[in-house]
Amino acid sequence: MASVEQIRVEADETGLRLDRWFKLHYPGLGFGHLQKLLRSGQVRVDGGRAKTDTRVEAGQLIRIPPMGGESAKMKVAPLTANTIRDKHDGDVLGQMLLYEDEKVFVFNKPAGLAVQGGSGVSRHVDKMLEAWRSKKGEKPRLVHRLDRDTSGILVVARTRGAAVALTKSFRERDTQKRYWAILKGVPQPKEGRISTYLVKEATADGDRMRIARHGEEGADHALSHYRVIDQVAQNFSWVELEPYTGRTHQLRVHALHIGHPIIGDPKYFEHDTNWEFPGGVQNKLHLHARRITIPHPDGKGKVIDQIAPLPPHMVQTWNLFGFDEAAEND
Secondary structure: OOOOEEEEOOHHHOOOEHHHHHHHHOOOOOHHHHHHHHHOOOOEEOOEOOOOOOEOOOOOEEEEOOOOHHHHHHOOOOOOOOOOOOOOHHHHHHHHEEEEOOOEEEEEEOOOOEOOOEOOEOOEHHHHHHHHOOOOOOOOEEOOOOOOOOEEEEEEEOOHHHHHHHHHHHHOOOOEEEEEEEEEOOOOOOEEEEEEEEEEEEEOOEEEEEEEOOOOOOOEEEEEEEEEEEEEOOOEEEEEEEEOOOOOOHHHHHHHHOOOOEOOOOOOOOOOOOOOOOOOOOOOOOEEEEEEEEEOOOOOOOEEEEEOOOOHHHHHHHHHHOOOHHHHHO
16 A cells, blocks of 8 residues: 655755756646645655745655555656666666657767766766667667766667768768757857867876867867857856757857856866855756757658757756746747
8 A cells, every 4th residue: 555755855856946856857747636635634744744845955854655555656766867767777768758659769978977988987878778679689879979077968869771861961961969068158149059079088087178279189170159148147047059060068068168168077177266056057068959950860851850958957946047848939
């Protein structure tokens, strides 16, 4: 028989609205259903009644009423590098999955999970894909990548032919990729293009990309577009970024280049000694591959168009800054 649960709010969930907290933990629970549970007092915070816009604090206990088998179906731990640690690779891929057909998988990769192996990397998406080999023994293939700390859309081919077609679409730039980021400050103008050359250089902290001169050995052209969607005074801005080229760390370096680095970026976030990280915002990279539009590899004119929900640390920031995801289309 189902029983009442008491779930403690984690430290990195401080400041979340109660409805956002439920969206993270019980994504299958509708907003109307949650309102009914709150109005009837079945959901409580530290024993007291609460509303959808109540802000939760670390250590508080949230009462979850018995909901039978429905509760188990609705309850899903927020997908992060930590929450996948003890899960089977196939289960993680299943929770990451946004779209699938006979030729393609589209995943929402959590921040902190590497796409491919490397120094000190024991678990990564490419290795996890072994769990989803087809009945013919064919392993799904990566056709592009995301930085380890970047969350969001990752397209994977299920067949050799699909991999060839998708790789061609990326190479010939038939693909539209849109990212969301939180920048320090507000770019002026609020919409524009960034065109530079980038080159990789070795530093004491590992490889790093830097702006290069045209003609410099090893330098590649990089072109990005940015658009400010919303802002917090002149302190922070929610920006849509679109890379026309696919250079390593391109958006992160371009944000720094225009004087507004992405907050939480461990490599490229530069600031003066008096600057303080905002309270309630996690010091993690705030860069998310939000949307991709790419021709389907079947070649029949079909288009794959997928949107990835924000990761938990960015949901928290959107909540604290009062950003409304619907403002993207304003």
